[in-house]
Amino acid sequence: MLTFRGNFQWLVFVITMLNMLVLPVLSPEKSHANTPESTDSLLLNTNDTSEQSSESVVENNQDNNYLLNQVTPLSEIVSPENRRANTSKPKDKNSAASQVNSVSQLSDVKPTDWAFQALQSLVERYGAIAGYPDSTFKGDRALTRYEFAAGLNVALDRLNEIIASSTGDLVKREDLDTIKKLQQEFSPELANLRGRVDGLEARAAILESQQFSPTTKLTGRVQIVLGSLLAGDNVLTKRPAPRVVTLQDSVSLRLNTSFTGKDSLGITMGGGNIESLGQTRAGLLGTFDGRTADNANVTRPRNDFSISGVRYRFPLSDKTQINIYALSDGANELGFTIPINPYFESSLATGSNGISRFSRRALVYQYGDSGGGIAVLHKFNQQFQVGVAYSAPNANNFAENNGLFTGRYLALAQVLYTSPKSNFRAALTYVNTYSPPNAQGLSGTNFGPAAGSNLVNSTVPGTGTVANLYGIQAFYRFSPRFAINGWVSYAAHRYLGRGDGKAMDWAVGLAFPDLGKRGSLGGLFVGMAPKLMSLSKNVDLGAGLGQADKDLSLHIEGFYQYKLADNIEITPGFIWVTAPDSNDNNPDSLFAWVRTVYRF
Template sequence: MSKKSACFSLKSVANYKLMIALTTLISASPAQAQINVMDIDNQESMGQVTSVNQLSDVSPTDWAYEALRSLVERYGCIVGYPDRTFRGNRALSRYEFAAGLNVCMQSIERLIGTGGVGEEDITALRRLIAEFETELATLGARVDNLEGRVGFLEENQFSTTTKLAGEVAFTLADAFGGDVTNPLTGVREDFNAQATLTSRVRLQMSTSFTGNDVLFTRLTAGNLGNSFGSQTFTDEGRFAYDGQADNNVTLDRLHYYFSLTPKTRVFTMASLGGHHFYADTFNSGLESGGGAGGALSRFGERNPIYRLGLGGQGIGLRQQLGDSFELSAGYLARGGNNPADGRGLFNGNYSAMGQLVFKPSDKFKLGFTYINGYDPNGAGSAFNFGGTGTRFGNLQGLGLNGIPVSSNSYGVQGQLDISPKFSLRAWGGYTNARLIDTGSAEIWNYAAALVFPDLGKEGSLGAIIVGAEPYLTGLTLGGVDQTFTKDTPLHVEVSYKYPINNRISLTPGLIVLTAPNQDSGANDPIYIGTLRTTFSF
C-alpha cells in the first residue's frame, strides 16, 4: 500500500461507516455483507473513536455492534462525527469503500509486524485487496494526478501570498429633465445631457504575510468623470464608482490591515483612506466600497458623513467589546503625504471618527457615530461630503471660499434583516459646521432602504432607497440668519442586480432627484437611468 493512497483516504473520505462494511466482509456471513452502494455528496469532519460506546447511535443490539467493536479495539480505524454519532445506515460507493479499506490496511500493516493479526483476517484482507484492486489503484493515480497539478500551479502561480481580483463595469446611462439653473451664471436653461457608455476597471491584489493580515494594492482606471454632475450642477445622483477620467491608471488604494489581538483589528491607509473601510456602515450588499456591484449612487452606499475626510492617509481601529458591542475609531488627513506648511498629518485637513455599534443578534444592529473634522478650505482641503449632496450642503456657492471650517457630525444608522430575503436599513446624519470667525451652518441627510436579497434568483439584489442627500438647513453669518432655498432634495433610487452567472451581472436602475440643489423653483426634477454590466474575475 502506498503512502500517497493512505494520505488521500484519510483526507478525502474519512467515512467510518464503510468500516462496518469492511469488518462485515471480513467476519460476517454473506447475507449480512450485502451492501447497497451509492455516492455520498456531503462529508463532515470526524474524530478518532477509542471505544464503540462513544458512538451515541450504536447499541449492543445492533447487528454490526461486534464488527464495530472489533475495528475500534483491534485495528483502531473507526472515527466518529463531531456529535458522536455513527450514522451507520448511510450508503457508500465502491471508491469510498476502497479508500476506507486503504485506511485499515495501513493500521493492519503495523499490527502484522507485532503478531497482532490472525491468519484468518490476513486471508480475508487479501481477498478484499484483490476485489478492490482497481479502485485502490485508481485512488493512487488520482493522488499522483493531483500532486502533479498542484506542483504545476505552485511553479507557475503569480504569488504564494497574493490573490488577484478584477472587476470591469460598463455603464449605459442617460439623464433627463426640464430646466436647471446654472449656478455660475444664475441663468435658468434647458437641461441638456446625452446618453453615454462609460467604463471602470479595477485590479486588486490582496497579500497576506502572516495569515492574519492583508495588504490591499489596487489599480483603477475609468472614464466616468463626475457622472452627469456637469449637467446637473450638483453632486446629487453621482454614480458610486465614478471619479476616474480619461482612463488614466492610478494606484488609488494602498491599505494594510492586521489583528493586534483576537478582538482588535488595525487598519492603516497610505492612500485613499476612508472611515467606511474600517467601520460598519449598516448597508451590506449595497455598501460596496466603491465597487460596481452595490448601490448605483454614492448616496445609496452609506450615510454621507462617512465620506468626510475621504481620500487621505490615516489609521483605523475596530475593537470587539463582548458579544454585543463593537467600537471603531480612526483618524484621516487629506494631504497627509504632503510636507508643506498647512498640510501633513497634523497641520491641515483632518477627520477623526468614533463609532459604537450595538448588535444584540445576527439580524439587528444599531450604530452611533461622531466625527470631528477641520478643513482649511484651501486647494485640495475644502469641506465636502465626498461627491454627495447639494452645492449648499457642501458649503459651495455661498461666498465662503477660503474660510476654514470646523465641523461636528453625528450619525445614527441601523439594519434589520427581517428575513433572508428582506432587509430594512435607515440612517440619519447631522453636521454642525463652524465657519471660523464668520458664522455657522447646519446640514442634514437621511434615508431609508428596502433591500431584497435573492429576489427572483440566488445572488440577485433588489433595492429601493429614498432619502435626502446632504443639504443646508441653516446658515448664520456675522450673527445674522441668511435666507436661501431650503426645499427638501429627495433622492429616490430603484435598482435590481441580476446575476447572469457567477462572473457577470446586470443592474438596471433609475435615480430621481426631485429638487436638485434643494431648489424646486429653479430646477425641475432630474431622472437618471442606467444599465450597468459588471464582470468579476
C-alpha cells in the same frame, strides 16, 4: 487535500498492510518485492489555499488535529487490563474514541455493507479499529490525511504486537487467505489510486511553480454603464442640460495577500471614464445633487489605471483589529467591516448596488476622501463593536497645510450594535473634521460631503473650516425577502473667525432580495440629500450673507439588480431629484442608468 472515498476504503488499505507486514513474518517464502516503495506518494501537500482562505485552512487543520487526538493508541487499548476495563466500564459517548471489541458496537455498520466481514475481522480478531466517540465508523465519509494517519498508527501498533508475540494462533490461515484475496481483488484500484496521486503531485508541482503567489488572491470588477439625462437644467446656467446617451466603463482590481493566515494586505487598482451626474459644479447639472457613485476620479485622466487603495489589516488580539492604510478612508475601513446598509452599499467583492453616492452612505460618512490613516475596531462581544479612525486626505503632500497631521483630517468614532440573529443593526457615529484655508482662495473644493447642495459643500475663501458630525443609522431585515434601512445625520460647521452653519440629511431605503429570481435585488430609496439648514448672518458661501438653502429637495432612486449569472448582474435604475440644489425654481432632474457588472 487528498481524501479516500470512504472509511471502508482505508480499511482495505489496512488489510493490505496486514498482508504485506504480517505475511513476511509468518510466511518466510513471501518476498518484499510486492511491498510499495513508499506511502509518501499517497500523501499530498495540504497547504492549498486556492479554494479557501488561510483562516479556513487553519480552522480545518485544527478540526483534523482534534480528530487525530481522539484516537487512542492501540498500545493502550489492546492489553488484557484495558480490554477488561473496556468491558467493565460503561462507554461515555462524549469521551475520546476508543477500541471497539465487536462490530456490533458500531451503530452505522450493517451486515449488508460490502466490507462488513473484513471490518468484523479487523475488529474482533486483530483489534485494529477504533470508533468515533458517538459509536460510529462513518464508512461512507471521505477520509482525511489525519484520520488515515491515525488508523494506520493503530494498525501498525497491532502489527508490532503480533510480531513481538511470535504466536501463530493470533492469525488464522483462513484470515490470511482472505487478506490475499482482498489484496488481489483491490490491487488494480490501489495501483490506479497510486497513479492518480502521482499525477496530482506532478500537477500540483507545476501549479506551485507557476502561481502568482501562494497567499495572494485576485478579485476584480468590470462595469459598463449606459446612461442619459432625461430631464433637468444646469442650476448655474439655468439652461437645459444636454440629453446625450453615453456608454462608459470602469475597472477595479484587488489583490488580497495574507502572510500569517489572519492578516490581509489589500491593494486596489482601477480606472474608468464614467462621468458622474452631479460630481462637481462643473458637471452636467452644476450641483452635487444626484451624484452617481460609479464615476471616474475627477483628478485623473479618463481610463488612467492607477492605485486607488492600499490597506494592511491585522489582529492585535482575538477581539481587536488594526487597519493601517496609505490610501483609503476611515469610513471605508469601519463601514465595510460590517455594512450597516448592506443592500445599497458597495464593495468590490459584492458589486455595486445603489446608483447614487447618497443612497449608499449617510452625510456623516461623506466628508472623508481617500488618504492615509489608521482604523481600530474592537469587538466587546457578539453584539457590540466600537471603531475609531483617523484619516488625512492629503497625507502624502509635503506642501504647507497638508500632510498627515498638519492638513485636512477626519477623526471618526462609531459604536455598532448587531442583534443576536443579525437581522438588526444600529450605529451611532461621531466625526470631527478640519479643512485648512484653501490655498487657491476658492470655496467648496476641499470640504463637505460631496453630495447634496452646493452650499453645504462650500467654505469661505481663505478660511479654515471645522465640522462636528453626528449620525444614527439602522437596518432591519423583516424577512429574507424584505429589509429596511434609514439614517439621520446632523453637521455643525464652523467657518473659523466668520460664523457657523448647520447641515442635515435623512433617508429611508427599502430592499427586496431575491425579487423575481434568486440572487436578484430590488431597491427603492427616498431621502433629503445633505442640505445647509442655517447660516450665520455674517457668512457668505456664494449666495449672499446668511443665505442657506431655502427649499426641500428630495432624492428618489430605484433600481433592479437582475442576476444573469453567478458573476454577472445588470441593473437598470433611475435617479429623480426634486428642486435640485434645494431650490424650487430649478426644474426636477431625472436620470436613467443601466449598469452591467462582471465580477471575477
